[in-house]
Amino acid sequence: MNAEIVIGDEQGRPVLIDIEELLATRLLVQGNSGSGKSHLLRRLLEESAGMVQQIVIDPEGDFVGLADAFSHIVVDAASYSQGELEALALRVRAHRASVVLALEGLEVEQQIKACATFLNALFDAPREHWYPALVVVDEAQMFAPSAAGEMAEDVRRTTLSAMTNLMCRGRKRGLAGIVATQRLAKLAKNVAAEASNFLMGRTFLDIDMVRAADLLGMERRQAERIRDLERGRFVGLGPAISRRPVTVKIGPVRTGHKAAATGLMPLPEAPKADMAALLTDALAQEARPAPPPRAPAPPVEALGAAMAERAEAPVAASRREGPKVDVGGAVAAVMAEMAAHPDSAYQTASTLYQAFLTRCRARGVHIPPLDMAAFRREFAVALAGLDRLEDEDAARIRALGSGIADDVLGPFLVIARSALEGRDAPDEDELARAYGTSSPGRVRRLLDHFEREGLIVVREIFGGGRKISVPALETAS
Known part of the structure; x- marks a missing residue:
């Protein structure tokens, strides 16, 4: 089987990723919002869907569309308890199912706990189920933060341990981590440092550019190259991609994702009074939640x-009857x-x-x-x-x-x-x-x-x- 996929092109020449090499060396993707990071991940998942099991941690609902074109199963984490998620992860490894763990319906801290629970269960699967799998974690700075921030310290330790296990020790268990982040400076260094392959997209902050240049082996003055990248272009380097930095334009994808319109659109043509009525009429009724069903009232009568x-019940014989x-x-x-x-x-x-x-x-x-x-x-x-x-x-x-x-x-x-x-x-x-x-x-x-x-x-x-x-x-x- 040919283990290479085309991720995009460099001035008309195809740029390949060796999936077998990727399983052994892991991947880090970085790019500011709007740089095409999710598009890159979708291209990678689509092109390798028939080659290897895929497990996607999806906090924003960007990858549930994979289930429409491929055999991926969408797992809504909000519908399961912690124990059920652990059992489900073990079944995913045993049956080699490709899944998208959708975290969109949870609050941020609950997303973090669910991700840590799922990753730990994948990691702890029995040895006979250590089949090769790509584990894609989008918005990885949430799950492996460099600082605690507003997150409780025990939650941070749990999720950081799960992500570290994935990137540091997951290879022996067949798990190849692919982590994507908007901010390298917010991603824990021990997680980022375990990746040997890099696809760096557009970023503007100096601290992120310098760190990206260090990972790519560039001199500090070459970091400006990362700032000037167009949307959808990434600088790639690593044993699974290229031995020298290569600028790749990511190819098209087949599945869509839920995203807000980013271009200009004609504004609605409506009279000012009609628009005001659309915004304010019956506002209190719309904002009112439906009352939950209640148990039938006991008869108060x-x-x-x-x-x-x-x-009127009989009183004890020793007590004298009164009026x-x-x-x-x-x-x-x-x-x-x-x-x-x-x-x-x-x-x-x-x-x-x-x-x-x-x-x-x-x-x-x-x-x-x-x-x-x-x-x-x-x-x-x-x-x-x-x-x-x-x-x-x-x-x-x-x-x-x-x-x-x-x-x-x-x-x-x-x-x-x-x-x-x-x-x-x-x-x-x-x-x-x-x-x-x-x-x-x-x-x-x-x-x-x-x-x-x-x-x-x-x-x-x-x-x-x-x-x-x-x-x-x-x-x-």
Whole structure:
């Protein structure tokens, strides 16, 4: 089998890459954004697709199009757990499948963790599965940074170890690393130094040009040659490419990639008023996330009946029967008293429950009318002031809160009551009291949590303040 592919041409003469030699000597690709770096990688992958297994780490979704023309399998890392990614990597090595690990759906730190997990599993595959494979890592400065930056130090150590293993020790396991970066200065030196082949594209920063010239064996004054390269042209050097620096124009590719239009395009012809309407009409509805499905609400109407049944249960023989007590009325009165006390919202749940039982006994209710869990939710209702609403409105808000956790039910009910009353947002002191805190930071984090869950929509007003709406209330109205 001919192991050479044509990567491009130099003044009409084809420039070849020896894939067998590349497997043994690895490759480093460098180029600023817009230099044609991704185009080069795609050309290399397309031309060698039938020769060798290919594993692509793709943080931007640039290479998923390979699956349309070749046998590559696209693996969406966002759909798998850490253990599943490790198991999948072992299967990739065992079955010699060409895959594109798509990281586009993850946050940056999650991309880094997923890449490290996958590479480590490839590296740790059993010896009988050490088949030759090209491992292409695009945007390698993310996964092998020269400095920690905003990344946690433990995450940096993990990903740097995975990339170092790929470039330093991967050859014995059949793994040939091809790393591509926009900035040589941001790529860890021990990763870049393991490559013996180089394709250097256009770069403008002096520190990157000097380092590229050092890797290519050029004198410092020759570094200007790299700055003057056109888009799609690279200076190549290495045992798999050429024994002397060669300037290559990368050839065409068959598969496309998702990219923004870079040329000029005619602007839309629309009247100014129509364009303003397109931008601003019904903006709040479009920005509002759909509320997540909630578990069906338990029947709140049964609460009074349940309390009455418990009150009418037989009392111990040693206890003298007293006059009939309105259990529901007594509980409501006790709840109102406790909610009105300025310090009650800041007590622990167990302390409040004991106080509740004591007050109930003082009113003649000797058998606990509510258990601890039911008390917490009813006390949240009392703190939210739902008794000041019409019965129908209070029932609607109760139903909305049925799926909310006990510890955050109170503030949610306060927000829902405020929205039902037509206010922009509840009073901050009232919201903090319902949450049992005096910390504005905790309240902000709670609002963020509610918004992520789709329970509320918070709109910060540039002039100051905020508007909080409850989508489920507006949907039902």
